[in-house]
Amino acid sequence: MGQYILKTDSVHLEFDGRKILQDIYLDCRQGEVVGLLGRNGCGKSSLLRVIFGSLKPTYKHVSIDDKHIYKGYDDGRVAYLPQHNYLPQNIKIQSLAGTIIDPQFTDEFTSLSIYQDHHHKKPGQLSGGELRQLETLMCIYSRADFILLDEPFTHVSPVQAEMFKGIIRKCAKVKGIIVTDHQYYNILDVADRIVLITDGSTKAINNPDDLIRYRYISHII
Amino acid sequence: MLLWCMTINMICIYYLFRGEVNIVESYIFKIMSYGLIIGFRYYNYNSTKTFFYFRNAGYGIDRLYLYALTCDALAYGILLSLLKLVKYWVSIF
Numbered sequence: 401m402g403q404y405i406l407k408t409d410s411v412h413l414e415f416d417g418r419k420i421l422q423d424i425y426l427d428c429r430q431g432e433v434v435g436l437l438g439r440n441g442c443g444k445s446s447l448l449r450v451i452f453g454s455l456k457p458t459y460k461h462v463s464i465d466d467k468h469i470y471k472g473y474d475d476g477r478v479a480y481l482p483q484h485n486y487l488p489q490n491i492k493i494q495s496l497a498g499t500i501i502d503p504q505f506t507d508e509f510t511s512l513s514i515y516q517d518h519h520h521k522k523p524g525q526l527s528g529g530e531l532r533q534l535e536t537l538m539c540i541y542s543r544a545d546f547i548l549l550d551e552p553f554t555h556v557s558p559v560q561a562e563m564f565k566g567i568i569r570k571c572a573k574v575k576g577i578i579v580t581d582h583q584y585y586n587i588l589d590v591a592d593r594i595v596l597i598t599d600g601s602t603k604a605i606n607n608p609d610d611l612i613r614y615r616y617i618s619h620i621i
Numbered sequence: 622m623l624l625w626c627m628t629i630n631m632i633c634i635y636y637l638f639r640g641e642v643n644i645v646e647s648y649i650f651k652i653m654s655y656g657l658i659i660g661f662r663y664y665n666y667n668s669t670k671t672f673f674y675f676r677n678a679g680y681g682i683d684r685l686y687l688y689a690l691t692c693d694a695l696a697y698g699i700l701l702s703l704l705k706l707v708k709y710w711v712s713i714f
Binding site: 452453454473474475476479480482484485486487488489496499500538539542543544 | 670671672673674676677678679681
């Protein structure tokens, strides 16, 4: 498989005349994890949705291998984990997994205890935490070349966060993964590269001290 | 959506066999019902959330609607033809 590169450039996004994103460049190669950080309301989720194609900005240029793509989800090139639950409630989990999981990861996914325990159930029968865990895993293991994860570590226990990080690293050997979360220490841990969104533009973070310089954090924990 | 389409099919067939609407009018009624269900699903919060599953699975939402509603229209046509045939046989024998 070739090493595709996803590039997002010149995104302009406004809400009610307020400029959210205006000077954006973000790229991600298959084989790497890019961490996206930023304060509340800075446009992290919006940027991921623009790349995925479910949010239409004033202008954007998104390409894979320099070929422009109108919507990331067309042809299943990009998958997106939204912050909310997204699985249909009345279809069995094994049926839902069958259409979304990458065949090269099927054995690994189906051997997970969360799948083993609940594959015969419907999403509506799971607790909030179980459902979120399953949805996150189904997105990470999905067929897409590029995976966008919006707050995968929020509302999960530290043990589960560690498990997610291991799986993200493993899947990132063949996929490009962009991950954002307010638990920045998890992002610093899992990402190969960090990009910060501040004042509507992207800044490359070369070391954790840059996060203090851009006033994203006051100190490193 | 399946339940909605089946209900509309039954209502259309009922009024068609009572002679209150013709086939063309029943299809117009069905097209209107398609508009209603698509509109409802676009504005229903839970439905828009599950769109992400289908998009992640590589399905286009517009294509899904097109296939589902085409299948329903075809199934309605076949059901209607069979019932007309049965009615004709009953009138002969």
